[in-house]
Amino acid sequence: MAENIEVEPLGEHDYLVRARYPEGVAESRFRAGPNLLEQLGASPADEQRLVEHSASYLLAHQPVIDLPPMVDLEDLAAVYDGYLAEMRKAMTGP
Incomplete structure (x- = not known):
């Protein structure tokens, strides 16, 4: 699991995500x-x-080193059954 995640807006709905872990940094x-x-x-x-x-x-579902270079959130919704429910909960929670 990543020690921390940084999200940098790139514009037009695109973001650079950096996941830091003990061995380095993964970007996607x-x-x-x-x-x-x-x-x-x-x-x-x-x-x-x-x-x-x-x-x-x-x-939480895959190792940091396996983070793909490009992730479309709509693909996550299609691949992971619990994704939409979890995101609804996260977005409406405190």
Whole structure:
């Protein structure tokens, strides 16, 4: 599991995610489309927070070193059955 995650906005729904772990840093580009935000009932202002939660979710399911170079959040929703429910909970929680 990553010790910490940094999310840097790149514009146009793209983000650079850096996951630091004891052996180094893994970087991946994440894409958050407006359709997923709408599906989750989140506003565009919540997009970066959704990426942060999504990166944590993904890293809970696979090792940091296996982080793909590009992650589309809609693909996570298609691959992981619990992803949407977990993101709804994360986005509406405190």
